[in-house]
Structure formats: structure tokens, C-alpha cells
Amino acid sequence: MKKTELENKIQDATSSLIDMATDICWNKISRNCEFIMSEIDESIGKNFFERAKLRKKTNEKKSPKSLNEIVADLTKIFENLYDLNLHIYKSLPNKTIIEIRYFLKTSHTVEFYPTIVNNEPMLHCKVARPFYITELPNSNKTERKFDVNWELGGIRHEWNKFIGKLKYRIWKIKYDRKIKLRNKNVG
Structure with a gap:
């Protein structure tokens, strides 16, 4: 330029x-x-x-x-x-x-x-983009729209952040169980 x-x-x-x-x-x-x-x-x-x-x-x-x-x-x-x-x-x-x-x-x-x-x-x-709107890789779900002002904070952002972290923890528990079962079956 x-x-x-x-x-x-x-x-x-x-x-x-x-x-x-x-x-x-x-x-x-x-x-x-x-x-x-x-x-x-x-x-x-x-x-x-x-x-x-x-x-x-x-x-x-x-x-x-x-x-x-x-x-x-x-x-x-x-x-x-x-x-x-x-x-x-x-x-x-x-x-x-x-x-x-x-x-x-x-x-x-x-x-x-x-x-x-x-x-x-x-x-x-x-x-x-806030982390909580990201779908899992290879997901065919449409990504939901978000508040452009999310970086400024606010109650909606805090709620979405809480829900995003909760969903991640649930996914992580399921993933860890799956890996543990796979390793148990292999070993």
C-alpha cells in the first residue's frame, strides 16, 4: 500500500x-x-x-x-x-x-x-470470535452468530463463557473415558 x-x-x-x-x-x-x-x-x-x-x-x-x-x-x-x-x-x-x-x-x-x-x-x-461459538472440527452445524461487542464483556458474554466452559468440560470427560476404554481394550 x-x-x-x-x-x-x-x-x-x-x-x-x-x-x-x-x-x-x-x-x-x-x-x-x-x-x-x-x-x-x-x-x-x-x-x-x-x-x-x-x-x-x-x-x-x-x-x-x-x-x-x-x-x-x-x-x-x-x-x-x-x-x-x-x-x-x-x-x-x-x-x-x-x-x-x-x-x-x-x-x-x-x-x-x-x-x-x-x-x-x-x-x-x-x-x-469468542471461543464459545466454535463447533467441533468437521461439524456440519452452522456456527451461531455472536455479539460483536463480546470483547467488552457484559452479562451475556459471561453467561456464554460459562456455558462454553461447561460444554468443554463435559466433552473432555467423555473424551477421556473413550481413550481410557480404548487403552483398556488394547492392553
Whole structure:
């Protein structure tokens, strides 16, 4: 992606992101978008849940900006951009806040930096999916739709998380019994 294409590429990617989310989420997602930016820092938090909590806390303090304002901010660091990831941070009835997570070339290791120094930034759209909607591998069940705002928490998310963990434990007990029976019959 070239610097001159930045605004159009982000606009197209935002539209694609909303289309993706509309297909897999039950929410009505507004196309009236505002943006926030976050640097991807691999050193923060050891696991997904720690990073998510910290990211939510940090993002709540940010003031969303228009596309023009966010493009101006990205243009300032364009030469050092390695990767841009668009995520829906929060979907409200009248607006959607898109988080642009960026990874800098200088955040890579010293050994890897020379191989990417002249690369143009990559752009991706991603919709985070909660673990509790995933069906078993090779399942022909249609995956159920979920709340696009699940990462922000809430009672529905906590309930679905509880049910998901319960289903997993039941599956694990059945699986362990099956393996134990198989080993008993073989031995």
C-alpha cells in the first residue's frame, strides 16, 4: 500500500470489515465510523486475556477520530509502518468505533529489520470470535452468530463463557473415558 492510497485503502477495508462482521454477528452494525489507534506491543501481557483487559482499559480513555484525522496520524509514521489491522472495537446503534492496531518495522528484531525496511505496509481486517461459538472440527452445524461487542464483556458474554466452559468440560470427560476404554481394550 502506498502513502497516497492510505485513505482509500482504509475506507475500503472498513467497509469489508463491517460486511464480515454483519455476516457473523447478530448486531446491526452502523457504517458511521470513527477510529482509534493502538500500537501492537508484543511485550505487554503474557496471554490474550491480560492483553485484552489492558487494551480495553487503554482504549476507553481514547477519543475517537474521523477518518481524515486518523489518516493524518498514520501518514506521520507511514515509513515505519509494517502492518495495519482493523478491528471493530465497539458497535453502537448510531456509530461504530474501529480500532486500527499498527505494528512498526522498528518493533521487529534487529536481525529481521533489514529484510522489511523497504516493504510497504500490509493491511488486514479481523473480527475476533469468542471461543464459545466454535463447533467441533468437521461439524456440519452452522456456527451461531455472536455479539460483536463480546470483547467488552457484559452479562451475556459471561453467561456464554460459562456455558462454553461447561460444554468443554463435559466433552473432555467423555473424551477421556473413550481413550481410557480404548487403552483398556488394547492392553
